[in-house]
Amino acid sequence: MAVSETTGPASSDVVIKICGAAGDGSIAAGQILNLAAAGMGYHVMNFDSFPAEIRGFGKSVAHSRISVERVLTPGTMGDCLVALDDPHSITELASLRGNGIVIYDSRPADYHEEDQAVAGWLQPGMIGYGVPLRDLSAEATKGAKSRNIVALGVVSWLFGLDADGFRWAIGKRFGGKSETVRETNIAAFNLGWECAARELDKADPIDFGNVALARVENVSIVSGNEAAAQGCIDAGLRLYAGYPITPATKIMEVLGRKLPATGGVVVQTEDEISAIGHVVGGGFAGKRCATATSGPGLCLMVECINLGVMAEVPAVIIDCQRGGPSTGLPTKTEQSDLNIAIFGASGESPRPVLAPTNVEECYALVLKAFEVAEAFQTPVIVLFDFFLSSRMEDVVWSREAADRFGVYEDFLATPTPEPYARYAITETGVSPRAYPGMPELVHPITGLEHDEHGLPNYSGPVHTRMQRKRQRKLETLLARWPAPEVVGPEGDLEVGIVSWGSTVGAAKNAIKRLSESGMRAGGIFPRLMWPLAGDALREFSARCGMLLVAETNSSGQYAALVEQATHRDVLRVCEAAAMPLPTAAIEAAALKVHG
């Protein structure tokens, strides 16, 4: 088969998909691939898709992007498909580039009808490499289970990805297992590598040249959810209460393992209402508390979050968004909970909403959410989504790096001769806080409208004053929070892209491509979604010929807020298509309007 010289992928960036039936080990192989590449000093991003059902007929695909530069998006089209199961892999060919590579089993166990063998479905331009994966696996481990590891040997040889790096990663992956397990898997890898070296004629141009950029032994490859759990721990979380829900559950599982050793507690509650009830109760008691959920759970939590706003109790709520409405698409990504996060409440219930844009920020912003919650005495919602929660990146994080989002301090009361006023009216809106156990500051708090002492009061002037006070806290936060990230050249822009959360990676990619094609393009990417950075948005908008808002939902929820702030129509680039909004969609929208 011929290789297209002009459109072949660059050897500094490759997307590899490992496809099998659920249970074939494609996800495990992807994890080893990521770890190996990150250990060599490359950047990786991994975004798997697997069925909602645990095992069975479902297709399971590990999707990894390996690059010399920091990876912004997982890429929609694969450069290489490793087929561990032929029928499932046939359906995956559609997401392989026209000149893509397929590594398949040349001697599968069952005779495939011609139309069931993936090799028979390669399009002209694609390159197929047949390797007896099953036979080599049997040689190494007396079974078919290590076909995935054999395939990694082939990948290593084919793309010039350092074999020692893989052996190190395999050793780490099976670190908890017996010596035999580690050795037989390394043997499986070696057999794949040797067979490829012996049998294959390399016909594709992808070659990393066996260069390890830098040995990074302490690299961690973590998902957004794992990063969130670490952010909770480093913030000094004392109580996590949660109810299992995809895609947030992993946060509870990681905390269940790690939090008790730090003296913190994990409670699995009977439902999400109880979970947020525990969190608000623990916040009232003066401790750092959090919960994580997804859209359906957030719906149940709204009333208690509203209580936290009214009674001014700190709480951290991580919402790992998924496709909705209702039970929706539990294992698919979407950014459609922005409205409920900001506005979901009876009455007017101002609370901060944060949105990280990558895995490192999942750590940093969760850490900051605790500080903000305490300093401003309010629930804080952090918006993740399935894509951020479950994708993995190589990250290096630190508390100090998180401080780029500011440092926020608790404001505690001290006893005075005057009766303590829990809700004293102040310029910042923040009143000195006290909690049970503190002497001489005993007071009630309530979800009823109340006076400065926390006693129920329904008078017009008190309600007005208290509403303004709660609103003022957010204005104070906005003034202290760093200005949103702005990218692109200074001065006038032909195209300005506003984006948030997990879509920011694609937006940055699009800006890069548009700039390469000669357009003056830039972007603004707030992490503080609410209160709205109105001044910064207006200032940016004033520089833009065209203003485009990119997000992964179908109505353009953030776009509506940007329109409100900037008093201009924006171009909504939004789509809820059960996958992250692709770079190409943003790029195409900009090009289409701009001509």
Add this chain to the structure above:
Amino acid sequence: MAQDPTTLGGTLNAEIVADISAVQQSGLLDYRSEELPTWCPGCGYYGITQALMQALADLHIENRNLAVVSGIGCAGRMPFFVNGYGFHAIHGRALPVAQGVKIAKPELTVLVVGGDGDGLGIGGGHLPHAVRRNVDLTYVLFDNGIYGLTKGQSSPTTPTGQVTGSHPYGNPDRPLDAVTLGLAYRASFMARGYAGKPHELYPIMKQALEHRGFSFVVAITPCVTFDKVNITYDRLRESWVPIPDDHDTSDLGAAMRLALSDKLYYGVFFREDRPTFNDNVEDTSGKARE
């Protein structure tokens, strides 16, 4: 503290002055805030409050370490009348909030109060789970068989057939019995008392506060404004009997038979010592550190 009662208008006879002085010296007022209760004159809640205050005073619970958590309803107003940290939360969620308070800060004495609508209606799903976690709380359910704050609709404990604001032709639903439920969930302390006899309710409250684990006290209490037929002082005076002295409080079956009998028993039905949630936290934390 409240205004000096001896200076209240007019002359007070010596007997009343003596009574007031006795109350002032009893320590009961240490647990009262300056807020006057919003409850109707004659409401059973005054009796329950008196029993609670007496128990708190006996146990010398420090005000700063007392947290009273409630939901919504007439009983939900209690935190405003107590000299302690109070959280008047939202309808039905007193137990989740209170568990969070106690788990986060185990050194606090956490008292949860609420009505039958709050605890068995909207919040009914939380009770079994608070019970099975055995979080060290004292939960006093003010059972008056009616929704009082919303002015007289049927509650989960309103008897079948009773005419109420929401059921003008009679309540069609069967009532729940809080004691039977508590025993079925196996609350580690299960008792019932009567607001009309605070002196008998007080020792029950004291035992409940002393018990390590989830203490569930059902306080039967008349709503003098919206229930003239079911839970009334007149009717309860007749039907109210103490649990027999020979009842074995470690016998769950015997406790259940008492609860299911036609008689309205008061006293401690069941109690057992088992690890509390916070005990289990210690255990988990030890395992994690190994």
